[in-house]
Amino acid sequence: MPIKEEYLRRNRTLWNTLRDVLKDEYEEYLRYITSPIYRPYIRANTLKITPEALKERLLAKGFVLEGTVLPYAFRVLHYPSEMGKTLEHFLGYYYVQDLASMLPAHILSPKPHSYVLDIAAAPGSKTTLLCALMENTGMVFANDASMDRVRALVNNVERMGCLNVVVSIYRGERLVRFYREYYDYVLVDAPCSSIGTLHKNPEVALWWSPKDVRVYSRVQYRLLLAGWEMLKPGGRLVYSTCTLTYQENEDVVEEFLRVSGARLVPVPDVGIGEVDGGIPGTKRFYPHRTATEGFFIALFEK
Ligand SMILES: C[S@@+](CC[C@H](N)C(=O)[O-])C[C@H]1O[C@@H](n2cnc3c(N)ncnc32)[C@H](O)[C@@H]1O
Incomplete structure (x- = not known):
């Protein structure tokens, strides 16, 4: 059992609250949030760099990015190093944000x-x-x-x-x-x-x-x-x-x-x-x- 489901099971009240909110979508929701795959998003800081230039720099470093409905946001499908520890992050070219x-x-x-x-x-x-x-x-x-x-x-x-x-x-x-x-x-x-x-x-x-x-x-x-x-x-x-x-x-x-x-x-x-x-x-x-x-x-x- 993935650890997250175990966490959730320990808190019966939370479990029941989520069931009440999500009704017949609850199982699907649970599968999603307990999945070990978590794909974060980043936001290009348009004060410092264009989304295209950021993408190019990160692709060169082995990142795999996918576009989103927001022109300045990407979903990160793969990141070779910690996202908060790249030069581009240090320079304020992007913000890790859902x-x-x-x-x-x-x-x-x-x-x-x-x-x-x-x-x-x-x-x-x-x-x-x-x-x-x-x-x-x-x-x-x-x-x-x-x-x-x-x-x-x-x-x-x-x-x-x-x-x-x-x-x-x-x-x-x-x-x-x-x-x-x-x-x-x-x-x-x-x-x-x-x-x-x-x-x-x-x-x-x-x-x-x-x-x-x-x-x-x-x-x-x-x-x-x-x-x-x-x-x-x-x-x-x-x-x-x-x-x-x-x-x-x-x-x-x-x-x-x-x-x-x-x-x-x-x-x-x-x-x-x-x-x-x-x-x-x-x-x-x-x-x-x-x-x-x-x-x-x-x-x-x-
Ligand atoms: C959801 S977080 C804000 C996240 C932030 N807007 C962001 O996007 O980075 C809620 C914030 O409310 C602050 N907070 C709690 N009570 C507050 C109050 N009475 N007045 C102002 N801020 C409060 C907390 O310290 C916390 O940083």
Whole structure:
């Protein structure tokens, strides 16, 4: 039995929660996430190199890459050396990042010269993509509550050559008093119980509990509301998590919609097999369908 299935079996509550979410797709999902084959993705850092030039350099080193729906992202079918230890990685030519994790920033799609708030930003995978999409113009205010994780955020911001980032260490909820209706775009990539990452991080099954879900859902709601208050009228906000429970996704969005009067904008189709979430217009990414981490994305306009 692959170790990951054993991990999962040890946590009956998680097992049952996943069954409830995935219903008759559960077995297929389980086969996928317990498979020993894990194919990561990388994102070319267009601030420093074109996707074509990156591909050429990595192919010369023995990497095997496959294109994806995003012009700057590749799936890595084979890598001869650790992906985080190549010269190209050191130089900030690419970021190792799951395809689904690129989508919140891609869908938010901030225009150059705009002001963007990334309210829970560390270690910066989405911050650095936002910068690339904005071609290093405007400002990305990258905030996170964890000092430890902000160290990694700062390293990544520097490595990727992002010049338009302000880093802050604060509880996102508390930023409201300084920045009411200040940002053109807000990303709320909320802390979550991380079920969507089980394939890569099977140890999630060792700590996950329904209590985490309850606690995270409150933080998520508060961050979403705070993000909304900091968004300018006419601005757009993306709410995303890498988890699959309804309590941390649809329930949070439903409560938020009731209180805020926000307008939900349908998440554009990405075309990788994502399905509609429990609230029309939101999207769920199931690993066995999309060959990515599990994700949830909702988009709002003020
Ligand atoms: C899903 S991770 C963010 C990943 C990041 N957006 C990326 O793509 O690299 C969630 C983050 O929320 C942070 N966090 C937890 N509670 C927070 C709060 N109240 N305010 C701001 N950040 C918080 C955690 O430290 C963690 O780094």
